Amino acid sequence: MRRLGSRKQRKSRLRGEMVLAGSSPSRKDVLVVEPGDHFYPLSVAAPGSMGRTGSWRTQRPVVNAEKCIGCYMCWLYCPDNTIIMREKAGPRGQDVASIDYEYCKGCGICANVCPVNAIEMVDESKFISQS
Amino acid sequence: MALEAEEKTGVRRGTVIPMRGNDAVAYAVKLSRVKVVAAYPITPQTIIVEKIDELISKGEMDAEMIHVESEHSALAATYGAAVGGVRAFTATSSHGLVYMYEVLWWAAGSRIPVVMAVVTRAIGAPWNIHVEHSDILSTRDTGWLIAMAENNQEALDLTVMMFRVTEDPRVYLPGIVGLDGFILSHTVEPVEVPDQELVDEFLPPRRQPYTIESGAPIAMGNIIPDEAFEEHRMDMHESMREARRVIEEAGREYGKLTGRDYSSLVECYKCSDADYLFVGIGSWMGDAKIAVDALREKGLRFGALRLRWIRPFPWDELREYGLEKKAVIVLDRSISFGYAGPVFLEVSSALEAKPSMVGVLAGVGGVDVNYEDMVKIAEHVAGLVEEKGRVYVPALWYHLGEFYPMKPGPLPTRKTPRHVNKLLEELWSKKT
Ligand code: SF4
């Protein structure tokens, strides 16, 4: 999208939307959510809706909290809703990403979208031999 | 600009401006207060989004333009924006449309209102940028509403109307407005651009069944049981039927506001008292009307029935006007290879093949067909009917003034150029 603005603005916009979703007055002007009498193929994204997908993983995303800038990109893109953003928990007081490995299926999308390469995909075998 | 001046004086409810069909669509998008447009350029559609981009950069339109890397992404982004809760629009043609084909199903199945303009064009190979209906008709079964404009005015009016119809809770399906490549898209005609207040009166705030937003995640596209899937499809079919009523209501109200009534899914030109009927879609039905007048002067009582809507299909109207006719000529600007033209097949089933029927395939790949050709076609078919009593010919090609029945009939052959042949011969001789 054009005019995304600086990283700082972008962040505040993303955060702002999270809080304001559906409640901004300008949006209400143009949008009315009216159910209509139809069948919608929707579901609520919840961890575990497809079972414990953590067992699918062959590679594990590992977050480097030092590098993470708390931009929420991985959080936005994760198809399984398994990125948990911990507010102000980073070493520099920034928001930081962490991952619920119970359900993370290891698709690598988070590592791909991270703008600062803070997520590394590590072979699962590494963790098996360690334990 | 004339438009602004008129808006200030407020004398009329619209301003007549000469413009191309593509500009007419762009103005309709602006008037409908679309908030997100995502598109990828393809001839002959490109001007639509160029014009919208221009309106945005001039500050005349408040919207976000997303430049994407393909048509698949164009519709995906448009669909995504619409799911997020804004009026969204895209436009495409030909290869672009077939490239986004998958996403058409996603948008319809999600029951999300989105509007798209399809500027009709032939699909390669070989390469051809001119008018044909194979692209728009390939969307027939996707669950999108499909309307087809005859002229630039209608391209504007139908686009505005399409937002209202698709956003009606009885419908909640996306919609396509078709306009013929070059014949409308690049041709300047006087178009009355309605005032903003008028469109605001006509178009209620956007309605949609749900939104997906960050912070309140819901998922679309999950696996559902087969039985539920079938019921979902039944519901879409039912909504398409409901859409008929919604179109009639919206068309009537649009007529009250602008003086241009669209309450019927078809346009009937002298067809009530006609013995013979032309049936077809798109801009060449304007030529068919001229042909009707010329034929009536010659003593052949013809009429022209234009399908303004293809989905939902105007079944009742067709039967009302078509069942009792001596013969119905269906004009098709594309072919379902191995059978007949798609419009013929639809019309024939609605009329239960009761009248004599001939499916004429013409104008494919932009070959020029004017009213004189249509007179020729009409006289040929009337002659066949006189001679044989009843005829039923699904596919009769009309090509450069000659008729080629699909069965048995000789077809014209065009040789590949000799230097190409030489290369091919070399290639083939190596193989054997
Ligand atoms: S690897 Fe895939 S599933 Fe796991 S956290 Fe990253 S994006 Fe989510």
Ligand code: SF4
């Ligand atoms: S891990 Fe990367 S993408 Fe995720 S919040 Fe941190 S910096 Fe952003």
